[in-house]
Amino acid sequence: MAYFSQQLINAITLGAIYGLIAIGYTMVYGIIGMINFAHGEVFMIGAFISLIGFMICSLLGIGSAPVAILLVLLMAMAFSAVYGWAIERTAYRPLRGSFRLAPLISAIGVSIALQNYVQLVQGARPKPGGQIVSGGFNLFSADGFDVRVSWLQIIIVVVTVVLMAGFTWLIARTSLGRRQRACEQDMKMAALLGVNVDRTISLTFVLGATLAAVAGMLFLMYYGVIDFFIGFLAGIKAFTAAVLGGIGSLPGAMLGGLLIGLIEVFWAGYFSSEYKDVAVFAILVLVLIFRPTGLLGKPEIEKV
């Protein structure tokens, strides 16, 4: 029971991070129907900017952890957003109207280029991030096993919940959200009604990138070590989460993230940690074969 609870807490933390990344996939897929394969790299770059941000904070003598976290959060979001925007502008926008698989191939190219760019300028070795927030408390003890919740896990879950709430509000209530949903439904019609489609798509990428950057910062704080390759696996897992939840659906992305976190942590905890990634890939394959619309997605009708 205690072991189970501990694993559950770890799984929810991990799931929150996957959920934040998954939103970027799901929004982009919803609006232009492409898999933004480079999204995982934006997450990785967000983690690197956070690492550099925390180091700058300590150089400037900002000792208070909440201030440092807030500053780094804003910095990572802002500068990763530029990456999101630049990727869309240079690699995807010129391809609208090209053949079906062109955006995906271009996205793979962006992903390879960004990985190697970071490897070249920052080095291939894993980067230790140091501990920014430490400590925690015992939730309860059972069977001689302490169930611990760290402050960090609470921060991760709280940040995720706050961002999700804000984001849901943004999509449901603001004019930006309305434009976005309009483009999702019918891009041509939205353009006829005066919606600036290009700008809306750009903003979608920017929003996705900011959330990925937050996920990157949380990942850095949680695991303490990052390298240029973290984006590949995290990206695929988050994409799996988006597909599992129903691609195009925001609550679905969050739900999918949680489920993937649960599957990964419990598989590693109860079966074998070597095959935890296989479990996630198998989920990806199985969901796409048997329920491509995911748990909360709408069925897609193919028109000629």
Add this chain to the structure above:
Amino acid sequence: MGARLPSMLKDAALTAFVAAALGIFIVGFRTIDVGSRTGLSFDYQFADLLVAIATIFVGRLGLSLAAMGLRWPVVALGAAMIATGASPLQLPSGFLHWFVALGGVMLVIRGIWPWARSTATAAAATPAGLALGQAGAKWFGWLLLAAAVLLPFTPAADQKTMDLAVLILTYVMLGWGLNIVVGLAGLLDLGYVAFYAVGAYSYALLSTQYGLGFWTVLPLAGMMAALFGIVLGFPVLRLRGDYLAIVTLGFGEIIRLVLLNWVDFTNGPAGIGSIPGPTLFGAVFAETPPAGKQSVSEMLGITFDGNHRLIFLYYILLLLALVTNLFTQRMRRLPVGRAWEALREDETACRALGINPTNTKLTAFAIGAMFAGFAGSFFAAKQRFISPESFAFIESAIILAIVVLGGMGSQIGVVLAAVLLIGLPEWFRELGNYRMLAFGLAMVLIMVFRPRGLIADRQPSVRLHPAGSGGGP
């Protein structure tokens, strides 16, 4: 032009500003390991960043000028950049010299592009040009083939060259195999390397565990890979294009992870070593053959030379690659090959015409997988050691990049792309670290500027009415 200049400068400044925002932390603050408690410290790279931003500013300005059709100012700007890059001027790092110079080269190409294209089109339209073009299209492949066959006899064929030739040829063969799947059938397969791995492990296990020879296992490995293709392909081939791509990526990673973790069967990350090489009519390539075997040098009565083995491997691979090519060329004329191309263009229409999409895709998938299996067992025989490391996703991406760059569906294009993407980085060793970066950027640039690849070959292989006869479109 005077009136447009301020807006062009503004545009260039904006681009430079975005580049600065992109680079300021990731490039400007290089984190380096130090032995202290926190473990990291900064190595500031602002000089590099400034030079890069200035280059981007000039480059963007040049592109704006080119868009206005000003040929010579653009060429002059590009030449100035090349001169800066090639000058003994001390830029902060060696890479920046390349960066500036390559930017200049691209600018020059962009500057003369419209003129060069119109000139080339005009030249090709003259009777002499037409004849030359037809002869070139007809003979270019044969010339390449002759060069490939004669290569080991030229004085250039030392061990280094032959190694490189084998490497390039391996990618040509894989590219041709993947071309069936991606180029002809239009199925984006991101897990192609999995079938390569199946072929390699089939040979490695069958030869080290059961003592089977290369020539026995080769067809078995191909069949094994094709079987995997069918088993994996059957459930997923009805998915839409991009979902299919991700599922194949998932399969590729699953197979790699299983090879990595199933230690009893595959020896895990340590890999399988001492795999026997291929034999020539039962004779082995070794100076002192193992007991009961004959060495090739004894059989042929020639003196032993380490290079012979490599040349022999090269010819095996050339043969395999040619079989792949010939097979594909023939398949394209058969009903199933035509169905592949039709399916690539419009699946709904094919369905309406009574083509079974799943079976048609499955044949393409299985045949592509089979050739990857052949290539894989060759790879194992040549390397004599394999481990899961050789079969990562990036290999699939490289093979895909070759097919995409060459022009999906074009056989010659794959050869050119393999020489370009695999051969060039070997010649420019100092740029070796930047190879994968260039790969990624090349994939994006090709998609943006030339989505059909170097040699666009999307013409149907068979026409109902020959073009120009007035019957067909």
